Amino acid sequence: MYFIERYLGKLKSYVFNKARPEGSIAEAHLAFECVIFCSCYLDGVDSKFSLVSSIDKCDEIPESSSIIGESNIFIQGGKPxxxxxxxxISKINKIQAHRYILFNSSEVTDFLKEHASELRRHSRPRRISLNEIERIQHETFHEWFREHVSKLEASNGPECLSEELRMLARGPLDVVTKYQAYDINGFSFRPKCYDKCTQNSGVVVIAKTSSYASVSDR
Incomplete structure (x- = not known):
């Protein structure tokens, strides 16, 4: 019923003369259709037909939005x-965010393979399955990656690793900036505490099966 309720609310906004609600709706709807039809033949003019929503405008990423040089990881897309x-940030949310970034970064793929090989060596002579490797990596890879990067920096110096890898190994900060909502990729995300509660309007549809049965009996 949400679609019908939204559409009824739109029609209600067309009523400017409460003495003639049907005529107001018909006149406003006709004007709206005419504007939409005419805007299809206008090039280079912002109209209701070609207007880009504020959420879609957020998808354009500025050149200066990258935190580290030409990094493809720390690019801020969208708009808070x-x-x-x-x-x-809570500990579990910090681990989940860190884990998500690591498992979806192409720069960490070689380290994931190295960690899997290390797990296979430690499990000998028993052969460890792929599902078990994924489960162990899901639980411990972020800690192993942090320690592994620290060992590489201590042995070979910080110049052996890029700044991206060092930041990925550190993980998110404990203190973060929070917003009420975030627009990205044409969608708007907001926490549950800011989400609006829907109410039942009382509009229901009751299927009268008994009447159909009585008609068929006749």
Whole structure:
């Protein structure tokens, strides 16, 4: 019923003369259709037909949005909404965010393979399955990666690794900036605490099976 309720709310906004609600709706709807039809033949003019939403405008990533040089990881796409607030991130959310970044970064693929080979060596003579390797990596890879990068920096110097890998190994900060919502890729995301609660409008559809049965009996 949400689609019908939204459409009824749109029609209700067309009523400017409460004495003639049907005529107001018909006149406003006709004007809206005419504007949409005419805008199809206008090039280079912002109209309701070709207007880009504010969420879609956020997908354009500026050149200066990269935190580290030409990095493809730390690029800020989208647009935060609301007043920013500083807060501490929980431990489980920090691990989940760190894990997601590591498993979806092409720069860490070689380290994932190295960690899997190390797990196979430690499990000998028993042969470890691929599902078990994925489960262990899901739980311990972020800690192993941090320690492994620290060992490489201690033995070969910080110049042996890029700044991206060192930041990936450190993980997210404990103190983060929070927003009420975030627009990206044509969608708007918001926490549950800011989400609006829907109410039942009382509009229901009751299927009268008994009447159909009585008609068929006749």
């Amino acid at each position: 909404l609301g007043k920013p607030a500083t807060g501490r």
